[in-house]
Structures are given as structure tokens and as C-alpha cells.
Amino acid sequence: MSSFLKYIKNLPASLYGGMSPSLWQRLRGSNSAPKAVAAPTEEEQAKDKEAVQKAIAEAVSAALNGDDFTKAVAGHLATQLQPSLKAALDISTVETKLLESNAELSKRIDESTALSNTKLSELSTLLDANNTTTAGKISSIEAAVAHITESLVELGYTVKALQQSVASPDTSLLASHGEKLDTISTGLNTLREQGPAPITGALSDQATKLDTIVTELAIIKANAESAAALNSELSTLKTDLESSGGKQFSGIATQIDNVLKAIEAQNTTLAEIKAADVGSEVLAGVKASNDSHNSHAAALAELKSSYEAQTATLSELKAANISPEILEGVKASNEAHASHAKALSELQSASIQPDILAAVQSSNETLASHSATLSELKSIVAAPAPAAEAVDLSPLSAKLDEHSAHLSEIKSAVTTPAPAAETVDLAPLSAKLDEHSAHLADIKSTLAAPAPEVEKVDLSPLSSKLDEHTTHLTELKSIVSTPAPVPAPVDLSPLSAKLDEHSAHLTEIKSAVNTPAPAAEKVDLSPLSAKLDEHSAHLTDIKSAVSTPAPAPEKVDLSPISTKLDEHSAHLTDIKSAVSTPAPAPEKVDLSSLETSVKSIHTALETQSTTLSEIKDNPTGTTVDLKILSVVESLKADDAEILGEVKEVKTLMQKDEKDQSAEILVEVKEVKALVQKAAEVSVKEVEVGENDKGVPVKNGVKSEEAEVAPAEA
DSSP states (O other), rough: HHHHHHHHHHHHHHHHSOOHHHHHHHHHHHHOOOOOOOOOOOHHHHHHHHHHHHHHHHHHHHHHTHHHHHHHHHHHHHHHHHHHHHHHHHHHHHHHHHHHHHHHHHHHHHHHHHHHHHHHHHHHHHHHHHHHHHHHHHHHHHHHHHHHHHHHHHHHHHHHHHHHHHHHHHHHHHHHHHHHHHHHEEEHHHHHHHOOOOOOOOHHHHHHHHHHHHHHHHHHHHOOOOOOOHHHHHHHHHHHHHHHHSSSSSSHHHHHHHHHHHHHHHHHHHHHHHHHHHHHHHHHHHHHHHHHHHHHHHHHHHHHTTHHHHHHHHHHHSSEEEEEEEEHHHHHHHHHHHHHHHHHHHHHOOOOHHHHHHHHHHHHHHHHHHHHHEEEEHHHHHHHOOOOOOOHHHHHHHHHHHHHHHHHHHHHHSSOOOOOOOOOOOOOOOOHHHHHHHHEEEEEHHHHHOOOOOOOOHHHHHHHHHHHHHHHEEEEEHHSSOOOOOOOOOOOOOHOOOOOOHHHHHHHHHHHHSOOOOOOOOOHHHHHHHHHHHHHHHHHHHHHHHHHHHOOOOOOOHHHHHHHHHHHHHHHHHHHHHHOOOOOOOOOOOOHHHHHHHHHHHHHHHHHHHHHHHHSSSSOOOHHHHHHHHHHHHHHHHHHHHHHHHHHHHHHHHHHOOOOOOOHHHHHHHHHHHHHHHHHHHOOOOOOTTTOOOOOOOOBBHHHOOOOOOOOO
């Protein structure tokens, strides 16, 4: 270092000695008293400039070619490389990473085990819940089948009752109507024999009987309503079957559809039965009774004018309460009866004209024929009537209303006091009786015609359908009552074995990581030595190039360069002291045990993949197996993450080992570039001062005051 400083100290003298005599003279002349100096020529200026540049280059080359500078550069290089070498050769970093990876692996193993236990418990709970739900569904199916069976049994009973009602029609209404016709005929005979005296009592009886007929007609209507109610019950049963069928399994749904089709066929049959109208025979008898009622009503209308007073009295007696007015009415009625009886006795005692007697005789004959005709009607009505079509009863109801109105008028007319009896003209009555006879003859001829036979209704298809339904329901009940197969137990032993293998492999990995690493081998630094030799050769070339004798340069102010070189010397001294400290020998890291553990984990994972493929190829079709597959897949994913972490640790260790020499080479290249950059020197243009003749002034600086700018390292 002292020789280097001595060289720098003597550098100005050498620079001064290397200047040309003309330049020296000009400098001395500038320092002496001012005098006129001849301006240098262009050739002299070029020579001076070249000499200055050459002197500066020689000085810098001499400084860089010294041993001290080379040692300083080497020390700085060693200082820069020492932290990287220490970090690259420090095995504690690798051990720390391995310990962290080991802790992470242990943590993940524990989490995976806990997760596996949780999922297994969830699978067990799911199996229990599934068994409970299955048992509940089976019980609900049994209840639904029992309900369907009961509904079909009730439907069978209803159909049988309907068949019986169709097979044996009720003739009680016809018999009752025949009895009523007999009663009416008896009343007419009594009227003919006894006169108007019994009519007052008979009218009330007829009104009562007509009310009874209205009630029975309402019963007939109720039968039609009961048929409609039966149809609505069948529709309700169909709706119930559809709603219950929608809640069962798909296999039962098909059979329930068959049941619904059969019920629809039954509905069709019932509609046909309804259209056939079982009570057609009764309606035919009622029609005949209506005809006779019409004839009787006509006769009663003719008698209305003669018995208005008596009818009114009877109406008042029927409507009024027991009071003095009723007693007065009864008294008046008795008086009227007495007057009527007196008039009749007078008629009997009076001489009857021959024509009147003839008319009465013809009337008696007509009444006799009427009685015979009524007897025949009774015998015809008692016989089973043929099946008749549906009859609209609204005209009958209207006729009954008219009868009630006529009876009310008759009652009001009877209440009117009868006038004194005159000679009775029975010709109109005889004419009316003739008309009645003609009408009765027509009715007799109509009824005497042979009635069509009642067609039998074939209910065998309905019965066969019901038998088929019963058979299907029996099969359904036997199928449902069969105990459901117990689900096969899920064999989790392969999964447990795989988990045990994983635990064993992870234990081996943990033990291998905890084992202290063997001593590392020495690091081969021959590439670094070769690079340093190359640097030495380059520096030798630089030294030989600089050692070439150069012309004596002019005096240049190199104080900035000296300052920079002093700073460089200080840095190089620090580098030298840092490099002198011996670096620790790197240890070799043995990764063979770690590689073995990784290979064993990889083998175990391949075995798991094979087992999973077998499980997927043989699906059980249950939710439990899907849950087990999802658990195994999650375990496989955890194992893959663990294997990835181990591979990352291995890759990191290999990368640290490979990058040691590369980092050293990079640092050497950086030092080489620094040295080459420091070797480059730029010199500013030197100008002649304005005191010389013909010397230009550039940038306001005189040539005598111009200095050479030092080159920055």
C-alpha cells in the first residue's frame, strides 16, 4: 500500500517530465511575466492533446496494474461472496424446513384421522336413519293397502245390494195405488147409492190420500237422489284411490291404475243402470193412476157446483181451531145436512119421470161397468209391470196441485148454503158417465196389451272385475307383508387397512425426518478456481497492455482520482479481511431415506387408487356407498397434498444444492464487469487559454485553466 501511495505521489513529476519542451515553455511563460507568445499551430495542439491523454492512460494503467489493487479486488469479491456461501452451505435452514414440514404433516395426519372418524360416525347415523325411514314407509304402504281393500269390499257390498234391488223391483207402491183406486171406486159407488151425504167425509180422506201420494212420489225422487249419491260416493272413492295411489311406490301405482279403470267401468255400469231406471214399472203404474185420477177429478169438478157449501164448511172445520165459531159452523152444517136429507126424501117421495128413471138406470149400469173395469185395473196393476222408461213427474205434480186447487174450490162451494132442491136433470151426468165409460174402455184396451218382458241385466263382467281386483289386492298385500331384505353390511375393513398403512408410512416419514443428517462431503470449488484463473489472465493482459512505455504526459490534477482510489482501497481492505476468514466446510445432505419414504407413500396411494376403482366398478346403488366413496376420495386428496408437500421439500433441498455454484459464478461475473468498467477512462477535451494568440475560448474556460476530469470507477 505504501508503494502505491509513493507511486501516486511521484505521478505529477513523471507527468511533468513527459511534457514536450514547447508545452513546458508555454506553461512557464504563462506563470512568468506576461509577454507575447506565438500561437501554437494545429499540429502542436493535436500533439499536446494526444500527449495529455496518453499520460493519463499510463498513470491509470500503472495504478490498476499493481498487486495492491488486485489484492483489494480479491478481498472485496470475497466479502461479497461470503454471505451467499454461508447461506448456501448452512444446513440449519434445511433442517428447519424439514422440521416444519414434519410438524405440518403430523398436523394434517391428525386432522385427517379426526375427519375420517367424524365421517364414519355420520355414515353410521345415516344408516340408522335410513332403516327407520324404510320401516315407516313399509308400514304406511300396508295401511294404504288395507284402506284400499276395505274400500273395495264396501264397493262390492254396494254393487250386490244394487243388483238385488234391480233383480227384485218393489211392487208395494203399485199395490198401494191399487188399494187407493179401490177406495175411490167404493166412494163413487157410495156417492151413487147414498147421495151427497158421505162426500164431505170422503173429501177429507181423499185429500189425505193425495198427500200420501205426494209423499210417496217424493220417496221415488229420493231413490233417484240416492242413485246420484251412490255415484258421487263412487267418484269420491275414485278420488281417494287416486290421492292414495300417488303416495305409493311406482310398482303399486300401475296396479292402482288398473283398479281405477275397473272403477270407471263400474261407474259406466251404474250409469247404465241409472239410465235404465229401475223404478220404470212403478212409474208406469203411477201413470195409469194419474189417468184414473184425471177422470175422477173431472167427475168431482162436475159435482163441485152442487156441493160448494158443504166443501166450504169442511174446509173451515179443518182449518179453524175448536171455538164457538167451529160449533156454529157445525150447527149450520147439521142444518144443511137436515135440509139436504129433507130434499132427498122429497125427491124419493115425489113422482119420478120415466126419462129420469131411465137416466138413473143407465147411470147405475155405467157405475157397474166402472166397478168391473176398476177390478180389472186392480188385477192388471197387481201384476208385475214392464220396465218403463224414465218419466218426467213434473206434470203429475202440476196435476196434483190442480187437484188441490179444485178441492179447495169444492170446499169453499160446499160452505155456501144449498138452494132449495129442484128437479134434478141427470142427463149431463149420464153423458159424463158415458164419456168415463169410453175412457175406461180405452184404458182397459191399453192395459190388456201384453207387457214386454223385463230384460235381464248381465252383471257377470262387473263381478269378474271385482274378483280380479280382489286377486290383485291380495297379491299386493302379500308383496307388502313380505319383510324387506336387510341391507348388506358395508365392509369397511379395506378402508381401515388403508388408513393403518397410511399411518405406518407417515410414522416412517416422521422418524426419517427426525433422524440427524450425516456429515456432508466437501464442496468442489474447482469451477471457482478456474474462474479466478481466468480473471488473473485478464488482469495480466491488462497489466501488459498498460506496461507499454508511454510518452511523458502533461501535468494533470488527479486529486479526484486519488480520492476515489483511496475509497476503493478501503473497500478492498474490507474485502481482504473478510475473505481471509476461512469459510465453513459444507456438509452433504443425505436424502435417500426421504426418497424411500416418498416412494412408499406413492406405492400406498397407487394401491388406494386401485381399491377405489374396484369400488366404483361395483356400485351398490345405495346412499351409504356413495358417502363411503366421498370419504375415501377426501382421504386420497389429503394424501396427495401430503405427498406434494414432501416433493416440494425435496425440490427445495435439491435446488439449494444446485444453485450454490451458479450463485458463485454470477458473483464472479459481476466482479469482472466491475473491473472492466473501472479500466475505462474518459478524458475531457483540453483547450488553450485566451492569452495565447489565436487560441479560442470554449465554454468560458481558458486553456491554461482547463483540467482533465478524472474517470469514475
